[in-house]
Amino acid sequence: MIVSNAHAKLVKQLNNSQVVQRDRMNDPYGNTGLLEIIPTTERELADVLTLASEEEHLVTVEGAGTKRGFAGTLLETEWVVSLQQFTGIVDHSIGDMTVTVKAGTPLRKLQKELAIFKQALPFDMPCDEAATIGGMIATNESGPKRLRHGAARDHVIGLRVVYPDGRIIRTGGKVVKNVAGYDMNKLFIGSMGTLGVMTEVTLKLRPLPKDERVIIAFFNENQLTLIEDVVASLLDSYMEPVALEIMNSTWTEAVTGEVALGLLISFEDIPSSVHYQEQYVLSQLPKGTNAAIFQREDANRFWDQWRKRESxxxxxxxxxxxxxxxxxxxxxxxxxxxxxxxxxxxxxxxxxxxxxxxxxxxxxxxxxxxxxxxxxxxxxxxxxxxxxxxxxxxxxxxxxxxxQTVDVWGEPPAYMELLQGIKQAIDPQRILNRTRFVGGI
The missing domain is CATH 3.30.70.1130 (EIF_2_alpha)
Known part of the structure; x- marks a missing residue:
């Protein structure tokens, strides 16, 4: 009855095609809902959340659904708000190297659009084909290239967010040098969608690298100290790797076919710089060490395989x-x-x-x-x-x-009371993505 009443009210606000009743299913990952709501505008989304807040309907926010296995202990909520219609580039400032994009835009699609202008988001986090910008920002994902490029949060300069009560706010700005006021972006990045629904994200871009190299050195199981020595030498040098990863034999075999411990070193820069750093690394490896080297297009294919491996x-x-x-x-x-x-x-x-x-x-x-x-x-x-x-x-x-058996986040941090206070101030009914964040927030 509750679902039927809610369905009728939502259809009045939207239309039949935007409110879909889902069949109950025992989904292995949970985080689903009984009603799927598909707003097409920010105003429609705000109206939906206002109704949910007034009537205390629990809401799961979903982009492409690729993060349903990340946190949360509920099989389903009453509503799933889908951002599948929030796609596309809102503004691309080529000279300033910034882009404003709707939160439901798939990362792969955005990267293809930016590549036309020889620009890119330096995101290398593991993701599925359909994974969206909003989902990556909400979880603050990162990959091996975090060493040079940072995590998702390091590229966000502005957000548009709809609060649980329907208020629409903007944080940050649309230019890189924006230093006025508190950095409110950080409040929402990594909050697992528990404080508001992101509708637009403004991001810093980087030029596509002129050249790239991925070097993987192979070691026996008893050569761990040799790997430590090589890593220490690299970190003490003037080299600037974008990634520096150690791998156990299972991971190394999955991405290279070699059964061995692996040390991955990756560089991005102009060709002369990449070549110089490649030669330096090879000179630092112990004599007789086997290594695989992936250049440019081969490196791109290697990283695609790497990301797919943990999607x-x-x-x-x-x-x-x-x-x-x-x-x-x-x-x-x-x-x-x-x-x-x-x-x-x-x-x-x-x-x-x-x-x-x-x-x-x-x-x-x-x-x-x-x-x-x-x-x-x-x-x-x-x-x-x-x-x-x-x-x-x-x-x-x-x-x-x-x-439901193992706490996703582990012991609550010492500042748990602060997190609870923020949640209480913004979402007192706890309707948004309940149990998805630290301490069951």
């Missing part, structure tokens, strides 16, 4: 086994210990572990594949080890049953 679509096709993706954050050289812990987890809990970590910034990704109960035990074990190293572990993709 939600690939994880969902894990041969009937459960697949979970974790993000760990530790001191950068502690990632070598994490790599060794992965080997222990494989033996102790009978799970497959695939790992890579950025030794320039300390963030790593682990994919666990196996029996659901074994995975839960392995996560609990690893989280304790990571906490002992003053680090953090977050589940970034997992079935609903695991997210």
């Amino acid at each position: 939600s679509q690939t994880l969902d096709q894990s041969n009937q086994q459960t697949a979970v993706k974790l993000k760990v954050a530790v001191k950068n050289f502690d990632l070598f210990s994490v790599l060794q812990e992965c080997k222990r987890l494989t033996v102790q809990y009978h799970v497959s572990t695939s790992f890579h970590g950025g030794v320039g910034h300390g963030l790593g990704v682990i994919i666990l594949t196996g029996d659901e109960q074994d995975i839960c035990l392995a996560i609990a074990d690893l989280r304790q080890v990571i906490a002992g190293a003053s680090g953090h572990l977050v589940l970034t993709h997992a079935p609903l049953t695991i997210r």
